[in-house]
Amino acid sequence: MKKSVFIGALTVASLTAGIAAAGTLDDVKARGKLNCGVSTGLVGFASPDANGKWEGYDVAICRAVAAAVLGDNTAVEFVPLSSKTRFTALASGEVDVLARNTTWTLSRDVDLKFDFVGVNYYDGQGFLIPKSMGVTSAKELDGATVCIQSGTTTELNLADYFRVNGISYEPVPVEGNSEAQKLYLAGACDTLTTDGSALAATRAAFEKPDDHIVLPEIISKEPLGPLVRHGDNEWGDIVRWTLNALISAEEYDITSANIEELSKGTNNPEINRILGTEGNMGEMLGLDADWAKRAIMSGGNFGEIFEANIGEKTPIGLSRGLNALWTEGGLIYSPPFR
Amino acid sequence: MTMINDQSYVRTEMLGEKSPPVSNVGIIGWMKNNLFSSPLNIVLSLLSIFAIYSVLAALLPWVFGGVWYASSLTECRAILFEIHGEATKRACWGVIRERFWQLMYGFYPSDLYWRPNLALVWLFAAIAPVLFNGLPKKMLLVSVAFPFVAPWLIWGGSFWVPVMAFMGFVVGFLVHRITSKTISSLVGIILGVLAALLWWLLLSGPIAEMMESIVPLEITKVGSRQIGGFMLAILLGITGITLSFPIGIVLALGRLSNLVIVKALCVGFIEFIRGVPLITLLFVASVLLNYFLPKGTQFDIILRVMIMITFFAAAYMAEVIRGGLAALPKGQYEAADALGLDYWQAQRLIILPQALKISIPGIVSNFIGLFKDTTLVSIIALSDPLGWVKLIQGNAEWNGVIWELYGFVAFVFFLFCFGMSRYSMYLERKLQTGH
DSSP, rough: OHHHHHHHHHHHHHHHHHHTTTTTHHHHHEEEEEEEESSSSSSSEEEEOOTSOOOHHHHHHHHHHHHHHHSSSSOOOEEEEEETTTHHHHHOOOTTTOOOOBBOOOOHTTTTTTHHHHHHHHEEEEEEEEEEGOOOGGGOOOOEEEETTSHHHHHHHHHHHHHHHHEEEEEEEESSHHHHHHHTTTTTSSSSEEEEEHHHHHHHHHHSGGGGEESOOOOOEEEEEEETTTOOOHHHHHHHHHHHHHHHHHHHTTTTTTHHHTTTTOHHHHHHHHSSSSSHHHHHTTTTTTTHHEEEHHOHHHHHHHHTTTSTTSSSSOOOOGSSSGGGGGBBBOOOOO | OOSSOSSSSOOOSSOOOOOGGGSSSSHHHHHHHHHHSSSEEEEEEEHHHHHHHHHHHHHHHHHHOBBBOOHHHHHHHHHHHEEEETTOOOOOOOOHHHHHHHHHBTTTOOGGGGGEEEEEEEEHHHHHHSSSSSSSTTHHHHHHHHHHHHHHHHHEEHHHHHHHHHHHHHHHEEEHHHHHHHSOOHHHHHHHHHHHHHHHIIIIHHHHHHHHHHHEEEEEEOOGGBHHHHHHOOOOOHHOOOOOOOOOHHHHHHHHOHHHHHHHHHHHHHHHHHHHHHHHHHHHHHIIIIHHSSSOOOOOOHHHHHHHHHHHHHHHHHHHHHHHHHOHHHHHHHHHTTOOOOOOIIIIIIHHHHHOOOOOOOOHHHHHHHHHHGGGGGTTOOHHHHHHHHHHSTTTTTOOHHHHHHHHHHHHHHHHHHHHHHHHHHHHHHOOOOO
């Protein structure tokens, strides 16, 4: 029987191989579901709740895209991917979008042949240390043992930073965040380094968070964003402008509370263009006029998504910082809807 | 002659049996003989008792004093603080209570849990004739139906697909019967396999679709990504175990065969698979195959992993069984020849029953190893129990829960593996024919 399933699968495989040549948008529409690659559990960014419903900051992007394309923000098949399997899953077409706190780098963009459609979180690598160590700057970490996740950009950043500052360290490679947490708490390493957002989440889960501090130095730029495959620009545009719609929505104060009101038409042409009452933005993207409205209604605008998943009222308690709108001193900026 | 014996008293009846001294029987006697029989033993025993006591004194309150009703780690810690004050370590079992079904079934829809459950019950019914003597022969029908019904129950879809898959075997068998009688048995085998393959590749799909349109018998489909938790581990374990066993036998026989090509193929397969770590094969299944297959190919990830695990287990199984075959005295082979049995008859009636019996401990420890190896799939991001541990830790409510989750997973694995090893001991005793 297994053999027959195998052969059956091969036949199906050869049949679907012919169809896959069409654009991703058509594939997604035909399937009726968006395949979205997410993290295998990262606090605040992607994890299933007690009812098996995925939630998180990255998950919200997937849901917004599904709402824009399919009109249903639950029509998403979430595919948990590890840091090692994420790129092949995207390259092979197993997922349509990868929203898995992935740093935008030149080699990933160019060599691995992906398109980063934007940045949804500006992160940076930091250090978490026990207060009792009495260290106030990363430059004082000479000779420290450092817990670090293998196979990520943080590993390379760490090497660069210590080399530039002419100090030495001893790496303790770990596989995932919870292992890192365990080793750090057990005292196997003096300091834990990873993206600032993850450090905040880790610290929040400690029994006594106040005994630990995040050092002020941010040693790297980690712009995290959703990405798609090279070569299907129509699909890339849809994901990019869905993200931009969420950002613009925050800029123009379109919230999930007032969106119905605003979509009846306003005096602001930009809002009208976003919500589809003016112009033909949706048509240009190959979608209908309401696409952005649905994307925003799926989980609120950029700011609402941030506050609901990782903002200051959540256990993770991240402040907006760099991730505030450009009008409020941050880096979040959307090109105009015109 | 003088009487030496002039005793005035002779006992005429036997004394009643007296119970042995207290210091030799019962718990005291046992302790005296086993724990405190010499000064060295006394010291060692006391040390061991102290060690066991200190472990249990820390563990038991942690396990049994844990908090079951809390919906987040923070809440659990608050409850513990209220009851016990600072610095008391107790388990937060709330995470297990809240996530139990996810750890068991993954994302499988909860209203369909009866389907994998039924498949599991069916499995026990299916292996019952193999495990226990004296069951009616008709039970074998249940066993034959199992490999077709179980995947249908788990993945759902049209009932005609498993029916058509089964028909493939019927077609192959019929072709084999006809051609092997008219031409030769080797040609019969080849033609039979070809006919079955043709059936599966070309005919079974359309016919299943046609039958479905005439008599729709479809149950809700469940995608492979929905399958997770212990259900995935058991699924991978059972497929690996049941498929690797026959494949392993064939490989072992092939390795000992006189046919050069068959032997070379079997040796090559076994040595290649055994020379590569399982995790490499899993990465091939999850990552490398994606590059080779045409873009957009949807070749089910669980199926890929099942195939790799089966290959891996089969190679090891073959070597265990080869050990059993090698342990049989040459006389058994010669006796089979002397009786005029052909190769397959000799294997089936004389060689394999004895060789397999010898190999039982090896086979079972292979099975247990395989079952535990299924946790490696969490590295390629399949959500097996360990994958789910990560997913649960990724939730803000339970971020930081470590011991409870891993402890629970370890406990369930222990139950399964202990059960298997107990069964293998029963089987060895049952098949004991030596004198």
